[in-house]
Amino acid sequence: MRWHREASSSGLGAARSFPVHRGACEARRWCLTHLNTLPWTEDAPDTVRSVLLTVSELVTNAHVYAHSAARPILTWDGYCLHVSVADRDPHLPAPSDASTQATSGRGLAIVDALSDRWDAHAFHGGKAITACFLPPGEPSPHPTADGEGSPPPEA
Numbered sequence: 001m002r003w004h005r006e007a008s009s010s011g012l013g014a015a016r017s018f019p020v021h022r023g024a025c026e027a028r029r030w031c032l033t034h035l036n037t038l039p040w041t042e043d044a045p046d047t048v049r050s051v052l053l054t055v056s057e058l059v060t061n062a063h064v065y066a067h068s069a070a071r072p073i074l075t076w077d078g079y080c081l082h083v084s085v086a087d088r089d090p091h092l093p094a095p096s097d098a099s100t101q102a103t104s105g106r107g108l109a110i111v112d113a114l115s116d117r118w119d120a121h122a123f124h125g126g127k128a129i130t131a132c133f134l135p136p137g138e139p140s141p142h143p144t145a146d147g148e149g150s151p152p153p154e155a
Contacts, residue, residue, distance in 0.1 A: 013075035020063045024056040027072055031055045031083075034074050038081070040135040047133055050114040051083055054131050057107040058085035061129075065089065068126070079134070080116070086128040092120045093129065 014034045018027045031052060035041045041048050055072055062070035066089030075082040095108040111118050115131035 013073060015071065015073040017069050017071045018059060019069045020067065023063070024059045027055050027059040027070065028052045031072065031074065035081075038076060038135075044136045047136065051081065051133050054083055054111050054114055054133075055085070057110050058083070058129055058131075061085075061093070061107050062087035062089075065093075066126075073128075080132040081135070082130055082132055083115075084128050084130040086123075086126055088126045090122045090125070090127055092122055092127055 016027075016030055018030075032048070035048055035051060059070040059072060062068060062085055066087035068088035071086040073082075073084040073086070075084070093108055095112065096106075108118075111129070111131050116134045118129065118131040120127060120129045
């Protein structure tokens, strides 16, 4: 599948559904194919690895906790690479404080650490978690210690 113009934005995007029996590895492979078509990813191996790990975490969570297919959607809007994974469970996840002995429960903390920002929203029939990744050299939207941040440019 190639990047295609989204009807509702000026960005480019790709989507695919991964049933439970097709794991996160296949989702990462699919994602990497599309990342390699963006002009900045060759110069941003750390960002690419962060996107792939985020896809892996979100697809795994959809399979394990929602017991449903994971539907990753990649959208490049010229400013941010949006990585969304939708599933059929309408319950929004909440970050947890996993103990040092826990073998799970760190997925959202990983997504938070790797992405420039993320959010979750419910919709009729499920939910989607979306993480934003800026290419190298773009100002981070995270507020600094003095409360200042660099919001995306106005459309």
